[in-house]
Amino acid sequence: xxxxxRGAAGLARIMIGVMxxxxxxxxxxxxxxxxxxxGAAPLQALVGEDRGRIAGLQLQGPVRVIEPGMxxxxxxxxxxxxxxxxxxxxxxxxTCS
Numbered sequence: 001x002x003x004x005x006r007g008a009a010g011l012a013r014i015m016i017g018v019m020x021x022x023x024x025x026x027x028x029x030x031x032x033x034x035x036x037x038x039g040a041a042p043l044q045a046l047v048g049e050d051r052g053r054i055a056g057l058q059l060q061g062p063v064r065v066i067e068p069g070m071x072x073x074x075x076x077x078x079x080x081x082x083x084x085x086x087x088x089x090x091x092x093x094x095t096c097s
Contacts, residue, residue, distance in 0.1 A: 037078035038096035047093060051085050 038061065046053055054065060062080040066072055068087050076097050086092040 036096065038081040040081055040094045040096050043081075043094050046083075046091050049091050051083070051089050051091060053091070054083055 039059075043057075051065065054063075059081060062077065063083070064072070064080060065083045065085060067085050078096055080097060082095045082097055083091055084093045084095070
């Protein structure tokens with residue numbers, strides 16, 4: 001059955017949406033092999049330490065200290081350093097985003 005003009009336009013919209021979604025998915029920071037753009041790699045030894053250790057660091061660029069249950073924006077900034085704190089006040093993980 002041939003596409004009507006309306007059907008072809010609908011298909012075009014779907015294809016654009018699918019292609020756009022694929023492009024955006026490629027931009028997500030979920031790749032574990034992503035480069036260390038914020039300097040998190042040399043700080044990994046702090047995982048498990050008390051959150052108070054962060055205060056003594058000389059850090060460049062944007063830094064977030066993320067507490068349990070804290071609202072966090074989902075915008076991706078490769079140069080931003082994130083310290084994730086667990087319920088016990090210890091550094092759970094250190095990431096870029």
